[in-house]
Amino acid sequence: MAKRLKPFLAGGTFNRAGWHALAHLPTAGGAPFWADLQILRQPLAFTRAVQTSLGPMARTVIGGQPQVLMLSATALEAVLLDRDRVFSAKGGWDSLMGALFPRGLLLRDGDEHRHHRRLLLPSMKREALQAYVQRMVAPIQYTVTQWLQAGQLPGLGLPTMRHLALSRAADLLLALHDTAEVRQAEHDFGELVEASTALLRLPLIGRRWTRGLQARARLVAQLASLTQARRAQPGPDLLSQLVLARDEDGHQLQDDEIVDHLVFLMMAAHDTTASALTSSLTLLAQHPPWQQRLRDELAAEDPAQDLMSRLASRRQMGWVIREVLRLNPPVAFLQRQTLSEVEVDGVRLPRGALLTLVPLHVQRDARWWPQPDDFHPERFGDSNLPHAYAWTPFGGGAHLCLGLHLAEAQMRLVLGELLARAELHLPTGLLPQWRHAPITHPVQRQPLLLKPLG
Numbered sequence: 001m002a003k004r005l006k007p008f009l010a011g012g013t014f015n016r017a018g019w020h021a022l023a024h025l026p027t028a029g030g031a032p033f034w035a036d037l038q039i040l041r042q043p044l045a046f047t048r049a050v051q052t053s054l055g056p057m058a059r060t061v062i063g064g065q066p067q068v069l070m071l072s073a074t075a076l077e078a079v080l081l082d083r084d085r086v087f088s089a090k091g092g093w094d095s096l097m098g099a100l101f102p103r104g105l106l107l108r109d110g111d112e113h114r115h116h117r118r119l120l121l122p123s124m125k126r127e128a129l130q131a132y133v134q135r136m137v138a139p140i141q142y143t144v145t146q147w148l149q150a151g152q153l154p155g156l157g158l159p160t161m162r163h164l165a166l167s168r169a170a171d172l173l174l175a176l177h178d179t180a181e182v183r184q185a186e187h188d189f190g191e192l193v194e195a196s197t198a199l200l201r202l203p204l205i206g207r208r209w210t211r212g213l214q215a216r217a218r219l220v221a222q223l224a225s226l227t228q229a230r231r232a233q234p235g236p237d238l239l240s241q242l243v244l245a246r247d248e249d250g251h252q253l254q255d256d257e258i259v260d261h262l263v264f265l266m267m268a269a270h271d272t273t274a275s276a277l278t279s280s281l282t283l284l285a286q287h288p289p290w291q292q293r294l295r296d297e298l299a300a301e302d303p304a305q306d307l308m309s310r311l312a313s314r315r316q317m318g319w320v321i322r323e324v325l326r327l328n329p330p331v332a333f334l335q336r337q338t339l340s341e342v343e344v345d346g347v348r349l350p351r352g353a354l355l356t357l358v359p360l361h362v363q364r365d366a367r368w369w370p371q372p373d374d375f376h377p378e379r380f381g382d383s384n385l386p387h388a389y390a391w392t393p394f395g396g397g398a399h400l401c402l403g404l405h406l407a408e409a410q411m412r413l414v415l416g417e418l419l420a421r422a423e424l425h426l427p428t429g430l431l432p433q434w435r436h437a438p439i440t441h442p443v444q445r446q447p448l449l450l451k452p453l454g
């Protein structure tokens with residue numbers, strides 16, 4: 001490849017010194033893009049082969065750069081908890097997301113991250129959450145009616161779940177209702193997420209990358225004008241709470257900071273939830289007895305109870321959601337970079353090392369989870385986890401997902417509404433397969449079938 005093209009590849013010029021600094025680790029394939037292809041096509045087969053032949057930590061090349069592949073729960077714990085503040089989320093995610101989601105919460109570290117997280121947290125507190133969830137009920141009921149009329153959802157439900165999750169996020173975060181605007185935003189976020197996996201980052205040749213940058217520019221313009229409108233007149237949305245947010249010294253977020261947070265929040269909120277819902281519907285379609293168990297649980301609910309209490313009382317549904325997120329975590333890989341030399345699991349890592357942590361692997365590791373590839377929600381009946389970091393679909397530590405309660409409430413609402421009204425089926429003989437990058441999604445395009453209940 002011509003030398004002048006190299007800086008435009010994902011990750012920039014290959015860091016040779018960084019590769020040599022990891023020479024004390026076993027090597028899991030050093031050829032450019034080999035590991036990327038394994039991760040795209042068969043990540044579990046790849047990480048299991050690495051674990052078996054090389055152990056839980058190895059060097060490889062991902063995104064055009066040397067990376068340390070970390071496959072143990074103890075490494076997840078050390079890196080996510082980050083007691084000595086030596087692991088950077090910004091450094092880890094920068095090459096994948098930096099240009100597309102700059103200054104989003106996950107792209108900030110240390111005191112600056114803490115400061116911004118504190119400003120965002122009130123918008124996710126219990127009362128706010130209750131109001132968001134209440135606002136979702138009627139649109140979800142209406143949407144499920146439309147699904148039942150259609151009788152099937154294409155692409156195993158993924159496009160439909162994306163549309164649902166994005167339209168709900170657009171309502172909760174931005175009070176955006178205009179169908180054309182929601183559709184445009186959906187299209188633009190799709191382009192942004194796609195672009196984050198582009199290996200070629202050169203204008204004209206790297207089409208996917210260019211489209212992502214153009215989509216970001218359109219979204220920024222749309223969100224900037226909405227932010228100004230909410231400054232003039234606050235509404236019921238999360239954006240209005242960000243406009244009003246003050247830190248302990250009375251400082252408030254600037255318009256461009258709010259826009260950066262919104263672009264990231266919209267992406268973080270909708271694609272992950274859509275992925276989790278798609279996996280839930282597909283796995284439930286594969287396991288009809290679990291559909292019935294959840295239906296029985298719903299039928300036993302006390303309708304006089306308030307909505308949040310009813311959602312919380314769905315105990316078996318909680319197990320199902322945890323099992324779905326264990327088997328198919330929407331974010332299968334987490335990225336970090338070391339800020340100084342550090343030891344993890346007894347292995348020395350140099351300053352500046354890029355780390356790829358793999359919840360997907362740990363969550364299917366037989367040492368923590370008997371029959372790790374089977375759908376067995378009862379394993380969550382016992383509330384103790386086998387290891388505190390053997391189940392991390394929402395990450396952990398300072399960057400723990402800000403929207404986990406909202407995501408779970410939304411999933412409980414959708415699953416409850418759908419299962420109470422329909423049976424879920426897959427086309428005869430279909431065995432769903434999954435890809436896990438950039439976000440977990442089904443490979444097949446066949447429909448998920450809905451049979452309305454009497």
Ligand code: HEM
Nearest residue numbers: 105106268269272273276331393394395399401402403407
């Ligand atoms: C099932 C749905 C979801 C899953 C599986 C998920 C997963 C994750 C994960 C794994 C992280 C940590 C990434 C890391 O440490 O590198 C994260 C962070 C984050 N998530 Fe979620 N997420 C979901 C839904 C949501 C929703 C609905 C929102 C917002 C309303 C949201 C907002 C965020 C934010 C802001 C962060 C960054 C937190 C920080 O850096 O302090 N997520 N999410």
